[in-house]
Amino acid sequence: MSRLPDLEALAIFAKVAETQSFSGAADQLALSKATVSKAVARLEQQLKTTLLHRTSRRFALTDAGRSLAARAGLMLAEAEGAVSEALDMSVTPRGLVRLAAPMSFGMAYVAPALPQFLATHPDVSIDLHLSDEVIDLVGGGFDCALRIAALEDSSLTARRLRPVNRMLVASPAYLAQRGRPTHPDDLNRHACLCYAYMPTPDVWRFSNAAGEEVAVRPRGPLRANNSDALTASLCAGLGLFPQPDFIAWKDIADGRLETVMTDWRLPPIALHLVAPSSGPRPARVTALMDYLARTFSGPLWPGDTVGR
Known part of the structure; x- marks a missing residue:
């Protein structure tokens, strides 16, 4: 031997x-x-x-x-x-975890969820970075991130937590004045607000249950790099926009916005939890990722049916 x-x-x-x-x-x-x-x-x-x-x-x-x-x-x-x-x-999870998340989802759901985690893990601290830009996790030194997208193949590990439904919405006043679109081609005659970080912000692609696909080029008075920033203009009647369900649900429930063209959908997106795939994962990162996965895989607002 x-x-x-x-x-x-x-x-x-x-x-x-x-x-x-x-x-x-x-x-x-x-x-x-x-x-x-x-x-x-x-x-x-x-x-x-x-x-x-x-x-x-x-x-x-x-x-x-x-x-x-x-x-x-x-x-x-x-x-x-x-x-x-x-x-x-x-060992008990301890140390700093750097977490990135989209701005609107981070403010509405991630930040309110962190106190419970930190109370359970007093030796862990979190550096929360909120931005709608796609952050380079490895280059930026992040341990994990929440991303809302149709993820492409990459070197990151990804866990799909929940679908994100984008609903084309407008205010009742706008629809009363400009009419209610029923087909994507109708949007060529409407004011459309734009989100800069959509996969193709200058082209909206719709499909229906029959397999039809239609692409339109939205035109309107406002473009922003955050979906929530469009809410005030939507409610004020400036145009239409496919707002994510986690943002739009309250304005729809309160009657400030209405959904239109419900039989047409944009390409599906989802909330994912991603992390660098190389090397061992510290216990503090694993603990936070498991907590986020549990928290965001279930209902998040009244009437949310995800996880039920």
Whole structure:
């Protein structure tokens, strides 16, 4: 049977190569410099090759040393990740979680839901970032995000929480003055408000149960980068807009808005919980993601039938 690799020596050598110093590796690993030196010498003896040249003024890896350092570094990172994951699974969630969410949904539903989570997990803190822009989770250092969209394939892990229904709405006064559209082509004769972050803001695509598909180019007096910002203008009778159900439900229930063209639908979208897929997930992130999934998979407003 072949000997097992000297994993300790490989890990120590990876730190030596990373820090370009025996002393630096010893400090990071909380070992003596002699222990670090002996581990590298033991590895060289086992491999029967020189891994580095060192003088009082110069430190240089040999070709064999550079090749081994790359592999040993990956091994060390994987081992540290495995240990971290195991520790996180066995301890109380603690630390900072950076969460991104759409502005309107975040203000109406996410922010009010967080106090209960924070009361249950007093060692966790949350940095909540609200924006309708698609945030680069990895580049922005976010742990997870809520997104309302038809998600494209990506390197992120995604959990679908609930459908989001977009309803074409207008005020009773607008409909009394301009008439009630019954077909997407009718919108060419109407004022349409626009949301800048729709997948195709300059083209609205509708379909019906019969499989018909119609595209229209909306024109109107107002364009905004937040759907909620259009509500006042909708209620004031400035035009029509396909408002998400989680925003429009209250104005519809109170009679300020009415739905039209109910047999036509825009492409389906949904609320998703997304997170970077690489590396172990800390317990604090898992706890928050599980809480958000439970909270937003059920009814959120009076008359909401999702999850029932």
